[in-house]
Amino acid sequence: MPEHFADRLIAACSTKGAPVCVGLDPVYGKLPQAVACEDPAAAIEAFSLKVIEAVADYVPAVKPQMACYERYGAAGYAVFERVVAHAKEAGLIVVTDGKRGDIGTSSDHYAAGLLSGHAAGDSLTVNGYLGTDGIQPFIDTATARGAGLFVLVRTSNPGGDAIQSCKLEDGRSVAQMVADHVNQAGKSHVGKSGYSLLGAVVGATKPEDAADLRERMPEQVFLVPGFGAQGGTADDVKACFKPDGTGALITSSRGVIYAGSGSDQPWTQAVANAAQQLRDDVASILA
Amino acid sequence: MPEHFADRLIAACSTKGAPVCVGLDPVYGKLPQAVACEDPAAAIEAFSLKVIEAVADYVPAVKPQMACYERYGAAGYAVFERVVAHAKEAGLIVVTDGKRGDIGTSSDHYAAGLLSGHAAGDSLTVNGYLGTDGIQPFIDTATARGAGLFVLVRTSNPGGDAIQSCKLEDGRSVAQMVADHVNQAGKSHVGKSGYSLLGAVVGATKPEDAADLRERMPEQVFLVPGFGAQGGTADDVKACFKPDGTGALITSSRGVIYAGSGSDQPWTQAVANAAQQLRDDVASILA
Numbered sequence: 001m002p003e004h005f006a007d008r009l010i011a012a013c014s015t016k017g018a019p020v021c022v023g024l025d026p027v028y029g030k031l032p033q034a035v036a037c038e039d040p041a042a043a044i045e046a047f048s049l050k051v052i053e054a055v056a057d058y059v060p061a062v063k064p065q066m067a068c069y070e071r072y073g074a075a076g077y078a079v080f081e082r083v084v085a086h087a088k089e090a091g092l093i094v095v096t097d098g099k100r101g102d103i104g105t106s107s108d109h110y111a112a113g114l115l116s117g118h119a120a121g122d123s124l125t126v127n128g129y130l131g132t133d134g135i136q137p138f139i140d141t142a143t144a145r146g147a148g149l150f151v152l153v154r155t156s157n158p159g160g161d162a163i164q165s166c167k168l169e170d171g172r173s174v175a176q177m178v179a180d181h182v183n184q185a186g187k188s189h190v191g192k193s194g195y196s197l198l199g200a201v202v203g204a205t206k207p208e209d210a211a212d213l214r215e216r217m218p219e220q221v222f223l224v225p226g227f228g229a230q231g232g233t234a235d236d237v238k239a240c241f242k243p244d245g246t247g248a249l250i251t252s253s254r255g256v257i258y259a260g261s262g263s264d265q266p267w268t269q270a271v272a273n274a275a276q277q278l279r280d281d282v283a284s285i286l287a
Numbered sequence: 288m289p290e291h292f293a294d295r296l297i298a299a300c301s302t303k304g305a306p307v308c309v310g311l312d313p314v315y316g317k318l319p320q321a322v323a324c325e326d327p328a329a330a331i332e333a334f335s336l337k338v339i340e341a342v343a344d345y346v347p348a349v350k351p352q353m354a355c356y357e358r359y360g361a362a363g364y365a366v367f368e369r370v371v372a373h374a375k376e377a378g379l380i381v382v383t384d385g386k387r388g389d390i391g392t393s394s395d396h397y398a399a400g401l402l403s404g405h406a407a408g409d410s411l412t413v414n415g416y417l418g419t420d421g422i423q424p425f426i427d428t429a430t431a432r433g434a435g436l437f438v439l440v441r442t443s444n445p446g447g448d449a450i451q452s453c454k455l456e457d458g459r460s461v462a463q464m465v466a467d468h469v470n471q472a473g474k475s476h477v478g479k480s481g482y483s484l485l486g487a488v489v490g491a492t493k494p495e496d497a498a499d500l501r502e503r504m505p506e507q508v509f510l511v512p513g514f515g516a517q518g519g520t521a522d523d524v525k526a527c528f529k530p531d532g533t534g535a536l537i538t539s540s541r542g543v544i545y546a547g548s549g550s551d552q553p554w555t556q557a558v559a560n561a562a563q564q565l566r567d568d569v570a571s572i573l574a
Contacts, residue, residue: 067396074365103444109354133446157390159420
């Protein structure tokens, strides 16, 4: 059996000094001059690879946003594959941010491609609106491959409230109901660390929800986007952790990858410094 | 301005004789001997292109399932692009079944790739769990390109109930609440036909819900998967239509594309016959 995803992730966070993740969301119009070229897919590839090299010493994980690569079709998808491979070679844990989800047979195809196939990261974000039989194929493949999953529970965008905050007749919100399903589905997949391979996406901009969700999902690692540019602050993310400082992976994207913008340093140095700062900021929250 | 998606779709359904759609869900292990080869991506390409040619005279639309192509990474994604292009050249309306959805900036990237970029179909299925600001970029791009969208409201898989049937404190189910959001978001994007570019996915295996959803979403075209192999019958889909026979697009996948299995006919002839039968079956329901 391959090593359990949550055990690998927690060990990597300990080695690097903090549970942080750099989001790779490359946008052609925002790239540094140094990687600019006429082919957008080639430019985001050069940028992504250099970001990976700049941050690899400071963070345990990166989260490539598939949409940024898929924007350029098959050529972009090939770039995505090479970015995933490069990050894994650099010793980073790859959280593929694809938010996939479908009925069972189609989820099985996505799982085959994104967790064990040509573009296999270490984990994948998943949308659970289709229910547990849409998630089960991802769990099956992840179990076999030592991979992990993060199901969307509470997202960091303002409009998520319209769906996720709706109250059910039993008093739970939609997000709480999804959280309970995720916790239940993950119970038979818990590693030595006490965490399941089935994690949850819990946005950093909803601190009032985080403490409650932490209680509902004691075996879930929270993937916490929205730190930095999306408005999440250090205090906002505290509630995502257990008292022992485990249980969440804090993600920052624009605040790290575009740190070179307006800086006097070489851009890759600015990115490395921002990754180090992210690590130190989160480590100090947990100290 | 490009022609409105719903107007184009309804005209195409009228021309072909019924509002039906063939789902392209090619699975390597199920392909006819005639297209078998050692490269799975090449095999599903050959199969998909021949299915398109076989059904193009009988149906107005095809629905490629992205998961089946993404299973094979960038090579599969390139196949998907060629399948979309081939279907458009054959005069078919392409419903890309990608079930994408993210926060606004990432949804914008998906919309750029799948509605106006390298792999642009005529429409895309979208997951609305992230709320209306996650859907708006798709609407903006679709408006500019004469494209359409189908938001997941009620899916045809058994496990969808666990999320979508939950009752809110105001008495609506989660699916009904999502339906009301979709209807509201689509109101300013209605074409001459009376239908919005923003449609809804409503599974054929939930007839008890269909009539209610039809009332809640008078401007939405329903994309109805699950006819045939997933268990949906003719009676199940009736409630998805308005009395004038418009308002739904009935999809069958396995029942058409694998019709050659066990048949004495050449497999492409069996597929063509099954597409014709699908058209005639749905036309007779509406007669």
